[in-house]
Amino acid sequence: xxxxxxxxxxxxxxxxxxxxxxxxxxxxxxxxxxxxxxxxxxxxxxxxxxxxxxxxxxxxxxxxxxxxxxxxxxxxxxxxxxxxxxxxxxxxxxxxxxxxxxxxxxxxxxxxxxxxxxxxxxxxxxxxxxxxxxxxxxxxxxxxxxxxxxxxxxxxxxxxxxxxxxxxxxxxxxxxxxxxxxxxxxxxxxxxxxxxxxxxxxxxxxxxxxxxxxxxxxxxxxxxxxxxxxxxxxxxxxxxxxxxxxxxxxxxxxxxxxxxxxxxxxxxxxxxxxxxxxxxxxxxxxxxxxxxxxxxxxxxxxxxxxxxxxxxxxxxxxxxxxxxxxxxxxxxxxxxxxxxxxxxxxxxxxxxxxxxxxxxxxxxxxxxxxxxxxxxxxxxxxxxxxxxxxxxxxxxxxxxxxxxxxxxxxxxxxxxxxxxxxxxxxxxxxxxxxxxxxx
Numbered sequence: 001x002x003x004x005x006x007x008x009x010x011x012x013x014x015x016x017x018x019x020x021x022x023x024x025x026x027x028x029x030x031x032x033x034x035x036x037x038x039x040x041x042x043x044x045x046x047x048x049x050x051x052x053x054x055x056x057x058x059x060x061x062x063x064x065x066x067x068x069x070x071x072x073x074x075x076x077x078x079x080x081x082x083x084x085x086x087x088x089x090x091x092x093x094x095x096x097x098x099x100x101x102x103x104x105x106x107x108x109x110x111x112x113x114x115x116x117x118x119x120x121x122x123x124x125x126x127x128x129x130x131x132x133x134x135x136x137x138x139x140x141x142x143x144x145x146x147x148x149x150x151x152x153x154x155x156x157x158x159x160x161x162x163x164x165x166x167x168x169x170x171x172x173x174x175x176x177x178x179x180x181x182x183x184x185x186x187x188x189x190x191x192x193x194x195x196x197x198x199x200x201x202x203x204x205x206x207x208x209x210x211x212x213x214x215x216x217x218x219x220x221x222x223x224x225x226x227x228x229x230x231x232x233x234x235x236x237x238x239x240x241x242x243x244x245x246x247x248x249x250x251x252x253x254x255x256x257x258x259x260x261x262x263x264x265x266x267x268x269x270x271x272x273x274x275x276x277x278x279x280x281x282x283x284x285x286x287x288x289x290x291x292x293x294x295x296x297x298x299x300x301x302x303x304x305x306x307x308x309x310x311x312x313x314x315x316x317x318x319x320x321x322x323x324x325x326x327x328x329x330x331x332x333x334x335x336x337x338x339x340x341x342x343x344x345x346x347x348x349x350x351x352x353x354x355x356x357x358x359x360x361x362x363x364x365x366x367x368x369x370x371x372x373x374x375x376x377x378x379x380x381x382x383x384x385x386x387x388x389x390x391x392x393x394x395x396x397x398x399x400x401x402x403x404x405x406x407x408x409x410x411x412x413x414x415x416x417x418x419x420x421x422x423x424x425x426x427x428x429x430x431x432x433x434x435x436x437x438x439x
Contacts, residue, residue: 035165035261036320037117037313038110038384039207041377043262044290045281046200047269050192052185055270057204058263059186064424065209066255067417068392069217071399071410073247076218078408080237083218084334087394090404099394100335102387103211106380107328108359110212111321112366113380115139116373118317120284121310135367138317139360146322147346147353164312165261171294172264175271182267195435202428203378206385208262209421214391215327221247223343239408265290281374284309321360329355386429392422 035043046054072083079086087096119134191197224247272290273279281287288302288309295304326342329352333340338351346353367373396418399410410418 035258035265035316036110036207036324037114037121037317038320038377038380039262040265040313040316041117041281041287041374042200042203042207042381043265044269044273044287045378046204047266047271047290048273048281049200049279050197051270051274052182052267053190053192054197054201054204055182055185055263055266056187056189057201057208058259058266060189061205061208061262062256062259063417064421065259066252067414068209068395068421069213069255070248070251071395071414071418072214072217073221073251074244074408074410075395075398075405076221077224077237077239077244077247078405080222081218082222082330082334082340083215083395083398084331086218086398086404088335090398090401091394095394096335099391100331102391103215103331104328104359106211106384106387107324108362109366109383110380111324111359111363113373113376114317114321114324115360115363116367116371117284117377118314119367120373121313121317124284124288124306124310132368135364138321139364142318142321142325143357143360145318146326146342146356164315165265167291167294167308167312168261168264168268171291172267172271175268175293177267177271186263193431193435195432195439198428198432198435199382200378202385202425202432203381204385205425205428206383206388207381208258209388209392209425210381210384211388211391212324212327214388214395215331216323217251219327219330219340223341282372283374284313287374321363325356325359325363328359329353382432385425386432389422389426389429392418392425396422 075086076082079089081089084096084100087099115135115138118138119131122134123129123131269290272293273281278286278289285306288306291308292301292305294308295301298304330340332338332355333349333352336351339349340352341349344352366376396415398404399418400415402409
């Protein structure tokens with residue numbers, strides 16, 4: 001019996017698709033983790049409180065986040081070291097430990113807020129479950145996955161968890177939208193010089209251009225090189241044009257996905273919550289109301305919306321928390337000269353994994369000091385917005401340093417955009433402090 005011939009066109013398409021999915025790695029994971037529970041909460045609060053007034057941030061952040069994360073990825077790929085390793089090799093110990101302290105403190109706060117968000121979201125579906133039990137179980141699950149599952153397998157799992165953000169995109173199209181007004185708000189910036197606006201705009205930038213992403217992206221590229229068996233010469237990786245091209249494609253796709261998701265979350269919150277007079281997000285249930293139009297024709301629409309919201313927060317949280325803990329571990333391990341990497345077994349990198357464990361324990365502990373989980377998410381975004389400023393300064397300096405990167409020094413456009421991002425975030429932080437001092 002003769003075999004049925006396979007369509008050559010279909011085979012070529014399948015090969016192209018498989019090749020494309022293999023390109024996606026640290027960039028997509030970092031981009032999806034960028035819209036972590038802190039990001040979802042901050043963008044939802046932004047849309048609920050200011051409507052479309054802060055929608056412009058999504059567009060103007062896009063070139064900034066692509067340039068910054070491409071620089072971080074390139075720094076890791078070219079040097080074969082994470083950001084902390086590069087800083088340690090080229091700057092003083094004072095600069096090194098300032099950089100590491102900033103990212104570790106910011107990450108512990110973020111981990112704690114995300115654990116709380118997962119627990120609060122789980123209670124939307126299973127209100128009979130104890131908050132502490134959910135939080136503790138979440139930590140154990142993430143630690144098991146991060147310590148005992150190989151990096152390559154774990155990275156593949158992380159890619160698919162990002163699909164939960166599609167619920168906001170679908171919801172936005174199900175609601176009657178003032179698209180001309182939306183596009184105008186996306187292009188023409190709107191500013192308000194008051195504490196509430198400056199607080200949230202700092203949070204929006206802080207949860208988008210955020211410290212843990214810098215360290216994870218650089219170290220993620222080092223892990224990627226190991227998985228591809230990139231050979232080294234003189235202690236540095238020998239990079240091919242294909243590897244660098246794929247790295248940039250991966251980064252651009254990941255960051256674009258993050259910004260599109262942000263754009264749709266703000267739109268959904270603005271047209272569903274702001275239009276209904278719901279201006280403050282105090283609980284996970286409040287945030288879940290943004291998704292009710294997605295299922296309004298179904299019985300128990302409120303419950304279904306809560307389930308969809310909870311699945312999204314839990315899915316992205318399970319993706320983001322390991323990234324947060326991992327970036328802290330990379331930073332501190334490189335600063336201390338410990339062996340590091342998710343590609344290593346526990347016994348080969350004990351210090352690295354102990355940092356992950358301790359970060360998770362500290363984050364878990366934060367949930368038992370009486371802080372509202374949703375408010376904690378927004379505070380975390382603002383803290384990240386402030387702490388990112390000195391880190392961006394260091395990245396900008398490294399990106400323009402030919403002694404460190406050689407021929408792979410950032411282009412004039414790359415350097416300019418990163419310095420603009422540093423200036424914008426510095427001004428936002430200064431404006432916030434001034435508003436606090438004068439209020």
